[in-house]
Amino acid sequence: MKTPIKHNIFILIIFIPVLFLSACEGADLDLLEIAFESWAEENNLYENGEYKPANMVIKAAEDLVGDITNAEVNTQFDAVGVVRDINKADELAAEALMQDDLQKMEEAIELRPKDWRLQEQNAVLLGTINSKDHVHEHFYESDDLLTEQIKQGGDCVGLRTQQLEYREILLTDAITHCSIKPSCDKTYLVIELELVQERLYHIYGGNAISFCY
Amino acid sequence: MSDNTQIPAEPKKKRGRGCAACILIPLLTILCLVSAYFFGPQVAGWLGIFGKEAKEVYEAAPDLAASESLTQTFAELGIPGVRVYVIPIKDQPTQGAFIILDASAGYKGMNPLKANDDMFLLIMQDITERNRNENLRLAHVTIDYRDENGETATALTADQKLVEKYADGEISQREFFAQIEIDFMHTLEYLGIDGLLEEIQ
Numbered sequence: 260m261k262t263p264i265k266h267n268i269f270i271l272i273i274f275i276p277v278l279f280l281s282a283c284e285g286a287d288l289d290l291l292e293i294a295f296e297s298w299a300e301e302n303n304l305y306e307n308g309e310y311k312p313a314n315m316v317i318k319a320a321e322d323l324v325g326d327i328t329n330a331e332v333n334t335q336f337d338a339v340g341v342v343r344d345i346n347k348a349d350e351l352a353a354e355a356l357m358q359d360d361l362q363k364m365e366e367a368i369e370l371r372p373k374d375w376r377l378q379e380q381n382a383v384l385l386g387t388i389n390s391k392d393h394v395h396e397h398f399y400e401s402d403d404l405l406t407e408q409i410k411q412g413g414d415c416v417g418l419r420t421q422q423l424e425y426r427e428i429l430l431t432d433a434i435t436h437c438s439i440k441p442s443c444d445k446t447y448l449v450i451e452l453e454l455v456q457e458r459l460y461h462i463y464g465g466n467a468i469s470f471c472y
Numbered sequence: 473m474s475d476n477t478q479i480p481a482e483p484k485k486k487r488g489r490g491c492a493a494c495i496l497i498p499l500l501t502i503l504c505l506v507s508a509y510f511f512g513p514q515v516a517g518w519l520g521i522f523g524k525e526a527k528e529v530y531e532a533a534p535d536l537a538a539s540e541s542l543t544q545t546f547a548e549l550g551i552p553g554v555r556v557y558v559i560p561i562k563d564q565p566t567q568g569a570f571i572i573l574d575a576s577a578g579y580k581g582m583n584p585l586k587a588n589d590d591m592f593l594l595i596m597q598d599i600t601e602r603n604r605n606e607n608l609r610l611a612h613v614t615i616d617y618r619d620e621n622g623e624t625a626t627a628l629t630a631d632q633k634l635v636e637k638y639a640d641g642e643i644s645q646r647e648f649f650a651q652i653e654i655d656f657m658h659t660l661e662y663l664g665i666d667g668l669l670e671e672i673q
Contacts, residue, residue, distance in 0.1 A: 287581040287582055287583075290582070290592055291617075291626075293645065293646060293649055294628065294649040294652070294654070295654065297646045297647075297649035297650040298649055298650060298652065298653075298654050300650065301650035301651065318656060319656065319657060319660075322656050322657040323657065326657065327522075328522045328523065329522050329523035329524060329525060329526075330523060331523060332629060332653045333523075334523055334524070334525070334526045334529055335526075335568060335612055335614050335629045335653075336614070336627050336629060336653075336655040336658060337525070337526035338526040338529065338530045338559070338568065338570065338614065339570065339614065339616045339624055339627055340526065340527075341526050341527055341530045341559070342557050342559075342570050342572060342616070344527070345534065345557065345559075371531070371533075372531075373531040373532055373533075374531075374532070374533040375533045376533050404532070404533070405533075407532075408532045408533070408560055411560060411562070411563065411564065411565055412560070412564070412565025412566065412609060413535070413560065413565075413609070414607070417537065418535075421535075421536050421537055425536065
């Protein structure tokens with residue numbers, strides 16, 4: 260038989276997330292309450308105002324198994340942590356570009372090694388600190404990662420345009436950053452920017468791009 | 473004489489084997505358990521028995537145009553503190569949309585302007601429309617509710633097909649929520665009441 264304490268615990272489990280989201284306004288609270296209640300009913304945890312303790316434990320066990328076996332839904336939830344990694348890597352890369360810090364850039368790439376945007380930033384950083392020999396190496400690395408991404412699906416022209424526009428913004432910012440530093444030689448960055456803009460005009464003009472063929 | 477020499481020799485051998493077994497069996501068991509714990513999921517993942525880790529599945533760079541487009545959904549409705557990340561799914565031609573409703577970045581609910589419209593439905597309809605018109609190739613929509621410290625309070629995920637059914641009016645809001653998934657364990661973890669489950673047992 261269910262004790263009042265246990266009953267209260269279930270109310271706590273199901274509805275407390277709603278109360279904890281104090282930043283949310285009334286509409287969100289109502290929405291989450293409906294979401295939790297409907298979900299609990301569908302998962303047989305709550306029926307006709309009654310909570311089902313045994314099913315609650317089974318559900319928790321199922322979730323634990325899903326976590327271990329990387330079930331699709333659990334992977335989607337774990338990916339919330341991947342978004343945090345993206346944020347962290349972006350922050351590190353931005354700091355690296357501001358402070359000309361190769362170590363920070365390496366840390367960012369370590370967090371997200373298959374993210375072509377970080378290779379782009381690394382290439383521009385190397386161009387800024389006059390390590391020109393390795394700039395193209397990292398632009399090629401970025402191209403390879405994007406090619407891999409395109410192979411799995413997605414519009415090649417659209418994604419290539421995204422990449423080149425991203426490179427254009429990075430180079431423009433780097434040139435501005437370089438201009439205020441007495442020791443910085445922006446010649447190489449300007450040449451790279453002109454090259455990128457030429458490629459972009461080619462794409463904007465509706466011409467076929469060799470990258471996609 | 474020969475009997476006398478054999479008798480003391482035999483128990484010595486038995487003791488040696490027994491002791492070795494006593495040490496080896498628990499040692500091997502512990503070794504197996506440790507290996508299974510650390511390497512089991514990876515090996516099972518390689519063999520296709522388990523799924524891949526999220527870090528691997530969502531390893532590619534976010535689709536910048538798609539992410540910007542879906543972030544615009546919220547900006548156009550006047551909802552601050554929301555960022556959307558659309559990330560390609562490894563070995564699949566689809567992408568996952570992650571909507572971050574972040575109170576630490578100024579999120580104050582889906583209806584900050586107190587409009588009479590059903591904002592949640594409007595958002596789902598807009599996502600569906602953009603997915604169709606811009607070919608975003610969405611497989612799922614995952615919502616991450618973050619508190620004022622930026623910590624995940626709870627998360628929900630829904631298959632894109634389900635989102636479209638709801639957006640197209642084929643199912644009600646209650647039916648939609650009944651079929652989504654809620655991150656049950658992490659929500660409990662956030663609340664610090666995972667120990668309660670043991671108590672209930």
